[in-house]
Amino acid sequence: MGKLPPLQNISKNFTIPDNVLIQIAQDYGTPIYVYDAGCINEQWKKLNQLIPSGSRLFYSVKANPNIKILEYIQKMGGSFEVASLGELKAVLSIGALPTEIIFVGPGKTDKALMVAIESGIHCVVAESAHEIDRINILASKGNKKVSVALRINFNRGKGAISMGGVTQFGMEPEIAIRVLANSASYKQINFMGLHTYMGTGVLEPSAILNQTKSFLDQADSIETKSGTKLYFLDAGGGWGIPYFDSDHEPDWEQIQPRLESLVKEYRNAHEHTTEIAFESGRFIIGPAGVFLTRVLDVKKSWGKWFVILDGGINVFGGDDQYKGFRSLPIRMISRETNQLDELTLCGPLCTSADRLAVDTILPVPEVGDVYAFYQAGAYRYTASPGFFLSHGFPTEVLFLDDASKVIRSAITVDAFLK
């Protein structure tokens, strides 16, 4: 039995009209990503109201690292959490201040660490005792001082994709305590605090509240046991957005007062903790993006409708565990029709896994019609296996002040041949 696409999951902050989307698809071709700058702005403001006052919000660049989007977020006052040399260079290239950058990730290369150290970024978030040794040695070569926070793994993951629990991320609290108690032996390092990231795609407000409380409790314990003052605490984030028919937009406001008082109490008891931070990528950029793809073929096979699109999993992210069996917010935007049926929307790849919607109730299209996939701004373009089948990567467009502008040209097949 088919499922209706959950159009209620389309963000109210996404306001680009259909006729503009159609024009963009015609002008620049499909498949294509379009981002609504106004929506980014609204999501940014919303999240800043949800986190405790006086907290700092880092944009997780991995969600969408397009340079023009980074510039836009910088103008709104954003700081950046990067997780690779590429992301670090991206934010440095837009003139982000070193004090606006933190560098996380379980596998940092010496080259990336050297750029971070030379640039004097706000802090490198170390994920193991071995990495701390490496940072110390690298910093000593240039006789540099480097600020380091320790990523703690509390084994309390809770999210669609768990980052806590028994994973490769961070270090156990006991290791952090040993390192901090021995901080004087790391001559080049200024230990400034702790970091954690327990989960992503969280849709339960209480989970954010509980993980923040756990983190602050652990920070207090680590500070006491190690005898080291912690100035910077990054509690991570994980604010999710609804995608599938089974998801619901959470009432984030319900936890705001308790989150506020939790952080206030901590600050009152730890006046030296000058900075409490949170991170988000998906919540800020996810609802602002739409993916447009055009119908290449329509056929009925053994009683089922199959629609072949010019963009599939090769350009729409490769990490959807449901493989189209849960319906996404999808609309046909090219024309009105009352002829609905259960459709399976497939990409152009030669694999049966290339399905973006299975048995979903949608308007039956003709060749050339355009579908819009909403909530597509985060972890879609950059999480795509775009070299698979050599179709290339799509154009990205930013819609700002009623005008659309290409912010990344398509990476064409010709570019693959060079």
Added chain:
Amino acid sequence: MATTDSLMILENILRKNFTWLESRPIKQDDELREDLELDSLSMVNLQVALEDSLGIRFDPIEMDIFSIFSTVGSLAEFIDKYGSNPSR
């Protein structure tokens, strides 16, 4: 050993979602891939059907999905454990 209740729930879901299982006998030691011929997409289809029917979520990071979706019996045991007590 899975309970009769969870085996019946699972059998109904299997027969409803996969036409080739409509009238085939389904045994507790049947392997989902080899014996019931569920390919990788069918497995995802089954996962979603179970999630919707039982109000649970499978977490591919925290759970050993491959072992859970091994045999009819292993999956029914999972339903016994979590089916009436959603993990979140």
